[in-house]
Amino acid sequence: MAETRSVDTRERILDTAERLFTANGFDGTSMRQITGAAEVNLASVNYHFGSKEALMREVFRRRLAWLNTERLRVLDEMESKAGDKPLKPSQIVEGFFGTLLSMAQDESRGGVTFLRLLGRTLTDPADFIRTFLADEYQEVVERYKSALFKALPDVPRAEIAWRFHFMLGATSYAIAGTDALRLVTDWGVEDEDAIDRLDRLPQRLMSFLLGGLRAPLPKF
Amino acid sequence: MAETRSVDTRERILDTAERLFTANGFDGTSMRQITGAAEVNLASVNYHFGSKEALMREVFRRRLAWLNTERLRVLDEMESKAGDKPLKPSQIVEGFFGTLLSMAQDESRGGVTFLRLLGRTLTDPADFIRTFLADEYQEVVERYKSALFKALPDVPRAEIAWRFHFMLGATSYAIAGTDALRLVTDWGVEDEDAIDRLDRLPQRLMSFLLGGLRAPLPKF
DNA sequence: CTAAAATTCAAACGAACGTATGAATTATTG
DNA sequence: CAATAATTCATACGTTCGTTTGAATTTTAG
Numbered sequence: 001m002a003e004t005r006s007v008d009t010r011e012r013i014l015d016t017a018e019r020l021f022t023a024n025g026f027d028g029t030s031m032r033q034i035t036g037a038a039e040v041n042l043a044s045v046n047y048h049f050g051s052k053e054a055l056m057r058e059v060f061r062r063r064l065a066w067l068n069t070e071r072l073r074v075l076d077e078m079e080s081k082a083g084d085k086p087l088k089p090s091q092i093v094e095g096f097f098g099t100l101l102s103m104a105q106d107e108s109r110g111g112v113t114f115l116r117l118l119g120r121t122l123t124d125p126a127d128f129i130r131t132f133l134a135d136e137y138q139e140v141v142e143r144y145k146s147a148l149f150k151a152l153p154d155v156p157r158a159e160i161a162w163r164f165h166f167m168l169g170a171t172s173y174a175i176a177g178t179d180a181l182r183l184v185t186d187w188g189v190e191d192e193d194a195i196d197r198l199d200r201l202p203q204r205l206m207s208f209l210l211g212g213l214r215a216p217l218p219k220f
Numbered sequence: 221m222a223e224t225r226s227v228d229t230r231e232r233i234l235d236t237a238e239r240l241f242t243a244n245g246f247d248g249t250s251m252r253q254i255t256g257a258a259e260v261n262l263a264s265v266n267y268h269f270g271s272k273e274a275l276m277r278e279v280f281r282r283r284l285a286w287l288n289t290e291r292l293r294v295l296d297e298m299e300s301k302a303g304d305k306p307l308k309p310s311q312i313v314e315g316f317f318g319t320l321l322s323m324a325q326d327e328s329r330g331g332v333t334f335l336r337l338l339g340r341t342l343t344d345p346a347d348f349i350r351t352f353l354a355d356e357y358q359e360v361v362e363r364y365k366s367a368l369f370k371a372l373p374d375v376p377r378a379e380i381a382w383r384f385h386f387m388l389g390a391t392s393y394a395i396a397g398t399d400a401l402r403l404v405t406d407w408g409v410e411d412e413d414a415i416d417r418l419d420r421l422p423q424r425l426m427s428f429l430l431g432g433l434r435a436p437l438p439k440f
Numbered sequence: 441c442t443a444a445a446a447t448t449c450a451a452a453c454g455a456a457c458g459t460a461t462g463a464a465t466t467a468t469t470g
Numbered sequence: 471c472a473a474t475a476a477t478t479c480a481t482a483c484g485t486t487c488g489t490t491t492g493a494a495t496t497t498t499a500g
Contacts, residue, residue: 119343123396174386215427215431
């Protein structure tokens with residue numbers, strides 16, 4: 001049962017690291033915190049992953065592997081159904097961001113914990129993180145951007161690329177859900193809203209994103 | 221000239237810390253890096269500010285003091301001109317986010333460096349940062365949110381608050397400008413766009429934000 | 441069952457961290 | 471000019487960090 005035990009250790013480390021990185025950041029989380037909370041030996045991280053940075057990369061890799069595959073699958077399916085016709089922008093946005101948001105409800109894919117980690121990490125200054133994330137994301141982003149170019153042939157490509165960027169920002173931030181500005185919690189609104197914050201977020205966000213994507217072009 | 225020299229030291233530390241925090245994050249920047257680059261003694265940070273955390277707070281405080289004042293001034297002016305009539309949503313958005321973006325061109329207010337720092341810090345997990353930023357932002361956000369409630373009486377307040385949140389995210393992310401996904405740099409577009417990225421960003425962003433704010437309400 | 445491979449473990453490493461101290465230096469004040 | 475206060479400085483403290491090591495243990499394979 002060595003392999004089983006080993007897999008247990010690996011996964012326990014990954015789950016714990018994911019949780020602590022989300023709560024305290026990469027620099028703010030020590031190997032001793034991780035191994036302590038995961039109830040494994042301190043040296044096991046270096047044994048299984050090689051280094052703390054490599055652990056961080058693996059935390060992302062196992063989740064993004066699925067996300068990338070799923071996003072490409074959804075896009076492939078939409079494009080094959082559409083034949084030669086361009087896709088509707090709403091389809092594309094839904095395919096890209098809806099896939100992401102669906103992870104929130106799936107605990108086996110990291111749930112909200114991973115989504116928060118991803119949202120925060122996209123603005124992390126550390127080089128190794130930026131490089132890694134860029135590599136992981138690049139192909140899928142290219143594909144979706146191309147789909148948007150095709151779907152909106154009259155909109156300048158630079159404009160589309162920027163709006164894609166803005167959409168990513170709005171989504172990351174909504175997901176990271178910092179409450180930093182107490183925007184959400186302190187508005188003195190009916191109680192029901194406190195409950196369905198997360199279930200209704202996808203629809204709210206999607207409306208906002210599509211509104212932004214379709215906004216009149218700026219005049220320079 | 222003791223006081224002059226002292227002010228020099230203080231400001232040199234603040235400027236250097238602002239730059240290094242932006243480049244490497246709070247945890248990723250050591251006191252020795254800061255004092256070394258600023259060419260001041262290691263102990264001077266603790267002498268002038270008390271601690272590393274207090275230095276971080278002061279880095280923000282000196283910039284946000286101006287930003288808060290300016291945002292309130294703009295809002296007050298718009299409201300007094302409008303009298304009893306509600307403001308136009310575009311005015312409010314422009315007042316809030318335009319003020320922020322104007323800092324990018326003003327090196328004496330921190331320029332793009334501070335804006336990037338702010339954008340990144342809004343999703344920072346560290347408690348003392350979240351608490352501090354929430355306190356600094358709260359009053360102004362309340363005022364602008366109230367203005368939006370009044371400007372859009374038919375839109376549910378929860379929806380407005382959420383969209384404010386989304387707008388903040390899009391803006392933060394656009395400003396943080398991580399290029400994490402190489403979205404902006406690698407789109408193979410005419411050369412001119414590489415140059416005017418920053419001058420045109422305000423107009424591009426404002427169009428997007430207003431499009432999102434005015435989007436049709438989601439159906440649940 | 442036994443040898444080899446994989447994994448766990450306790451312990452230690454040097455380096456870097458934020459902070460504190462007290463003397464030395466510089467500036468202010470009367 | 472003398473005293474007093476403010477600031478700078480070199481140095482050190484104790485802690486925590488990521489990583490390494492080699493022995494102990496467990497699992498796998500012949």
